Amino acid sequence: MTNITRRHFGIMAGASLSALGLPILSAPSLAQGKPRVVVIGGGPGGATAARYIAKESNGAIDVTLIEPLKTFTTCFFSNLYVGGFRDYKSLTHNYDKVRKGGVKVVHSMAASIDRDKKQVVLAGGGRVPYDRLLVAPGIDIKFDSVPGYSEKAAEVMPHAWKPGAQTQLLVKKLNALKDGDQIVMIAPPNPYRCPPGPYERVSMFAHVLKKKGFKKSRIVILDPKPAFSKQGVFTEGWEKHYPGMIEWQDPKIHGGIKGVDAKTGEVKTDFTNYKPALVNVIPAQMAGKIARDAGLANQSGFCPIDAASMKSTVDPNIFVVGDASIAGEMPKSAFSANSQAKVAAMVIRAELTKSRAFPARYSNTCWSLIAPDDNIKVGASYEPVDGAIKASNSFVSQRNESADLRKQNYKESVDWYQGITTDIFG
Ligand SMILES: Cc1cc2nc3c(=O)[nH]c(=O)nc-3n(C[C@H](O)[C@H](O)[C@H](O)COP(=O)(O)OP(=O)(O)OC[C@H]3O[C@@H](n4cnc5c(N)ncnc54)[C@H](O)[C@@H]3O)c2cc1C
Missing domain, CATH: 3.50.50.60 (FAD/NAD(P)-binding domain)
Structure with missing residues (x-):
């Protein structure tokens, strides 16, 4: 295809997509010849991965995040809202800084994944091509x-x-x-x-x-x-x-x-x-519908992954992170999702830019507030061992701990919320 015809093709493709009210997605990345990563789901797993891939590839990878919500309300710390320790607004975050970080954010539902063509089909019918896809749709409720x-x-x-x-x-x-x-x-x-x-x-x-x-x-x-x-x-x-x-x-x-x-x-x-x-x-819960419909889940309802990369064991071009994945001994938490997303982002960046990846290391801590200033925690480091994610250096709060320690835990959790939401949403 000559330059003129390629540009013409881009405009035509763009014109027909925008006539449908859909974003023009594929033309810029095709024109620049950049590898394309698409991320489904803008929660702790997806938004972290999108931001890290864009940042760590220094613009060498074209990153698109597909998320229907314009503002994301965190489940984590929602119990503090229930208890009257937080207001609802403090739990909501937008995607402005994700965009500023070089990620194209498309507010739409992903309707399906065409794994043969390596395209995500949007709810409105538009198609978004990918070289690597990261799927992080969280859970569905098994009513x-x-x-x-x-x-x-x-x-x-x-x-x-x-x-x-x-x-x-x-x-x-x-x-x-x-x-x-x-x-x-x-x-x-x-x-x-x-x-x-x-x-x-x-x-x-x-x-x-x-x-x-x-x-x-x-x-x-x-x-x-x-x-x-x-x-x-x-x-x-x-x-x-x-x-x-x-x-x-x-x-x-x-x-x-x-x-x-x-x-x-x-x-x-x-x-x-x-x-x-x-x-x-x-x-009971299961992986979000998009992951199940794409055949990424097994009979448990969740998606098996490779412990060293968070790559789906079903499709080498797809990664699954967060609650939708089966991450060995890691619990389903925002902390885990954020940690898994960074490993997947590193592996994707390395595969697409032929750069170096480091061994996978994961971590998690879950804090829980029992009463004002009485906060308990549980956590561990994790790494792949014999093909599964295994815990090491685990810790858990003990009975009869001092009030000071519990208060310190609470402060730690508040700082963690501030830190992780900045890491996820910018
Ligand atoms: C009450 C409560 C308290 C919690 N407290 C903590 C805590 O203290 N610490 C902690 O670490 N974790 C906590 N968690 C867990 C934490 O909220 C989840 O583990 C975390 O949100 C999982 O992140 P995720 O990115 O996998 O999924 P999600 O946060 O569910 O994000 C998934 C996103 O994908 C989008 N999506 C789904 N399907 C599609 C589709 N087809 N197309 C496009 N987008 C799609 C959704 O709109 C959503 O924004 C708590 C959870 C609850 C319920």
Whole structure:
């Protein structure tokens, strides 16, 4: 193709795309001959990867981020919003600095991935070609994992496990409670995003009830698991700050969660029927639809990856990071997603610019607030061992720690939020 005809082709392609209201994507990268990376999902995994690829390749790679939302509200720290420690606005971030960092941000849903043609098909029908694709769509809720629960039922019994309106609904319902009202939480089975998250949320429920001076309200956790993250330190904290208020039931106690009825407000277990004023149902989870539809997930519903690169084991041109991936011993967290994204970004940059990659190293810490200034943490470093991501140097808060240490943890978590959101969104 001559220069004139190539330019003509670019304009024609652009004209037809913009006539459809779609961005002109492929022409500049084709003209410059730059390798093209497309990222699906602008959360901690996707936005971090997009920014790092653009930055570390020094403009040598054309990076496009596809994300429908113009502002992203973090799930992480949403429990602090529930507890009244943060306002909602402080959890929302936009993509202005991601754009300034050299990433083309397209606010659209990716409808499908054409793996044969190496193109992402946008919801409006436009196609975005890629040399490497990074997929980070987070989770989808498995509504039918709790009998009677559905997207419609979530309007009455919020899950609030995806950010936005659901979290606001949960807070509205919490703040409307009267003394004596009961809360029931159905906790999720493994694996799910943020292992300590449900138990931090219960702590925040209890904090709100205590602050209002409620003496008669109770919180029941119906758990499909026999144990949970940081259990010893959580239960110690509950006894200390909220004596008698929180009851955790494992399957041996409740006998099985039979389901919910959003019309009557009931929650049924094998042994009891509850009719609480607030029901928080956190169902089982799976990788976001786009990843499952593209055949990147296995029967677990999540996507297997190569431990040294976060590359999909299904397609060598695709990487999966964050909650959608099966990352060995790493928990599904924003910290993990951000850490995995940096490894994937490095490998992509190295493959496309024929530059050097370093051995993969990952890390994670999850902080949880039990009560004001009483914060506990769990974390580890991770690396590939025999093809799987394995933990080393792990640590977890202990019972009977000093108030100073717990306060220091809280400060650490606040600094972490500031640092990681800057790393993700610029
Ligand atoms: C209550 C709660 C508390 C938490 N607390 C913590 C914490 O303290 N620390 C911590 O590290 N983690 C915490 N987490 C977990 C953390 O929020 C997630 O692990 C993290 O958001 C995962 O990042 P991700 O990029 O994989 O997915 P997500 O954050 O879900 O981002 C995915 C993005 O992809 C977009 N997307 C999906 N499908 C498509 C598509 N087809 N096309 C285009 N875009 C698409 C979505 O709009 C979304 O913006 C918490 C979670 C919850 C629910």
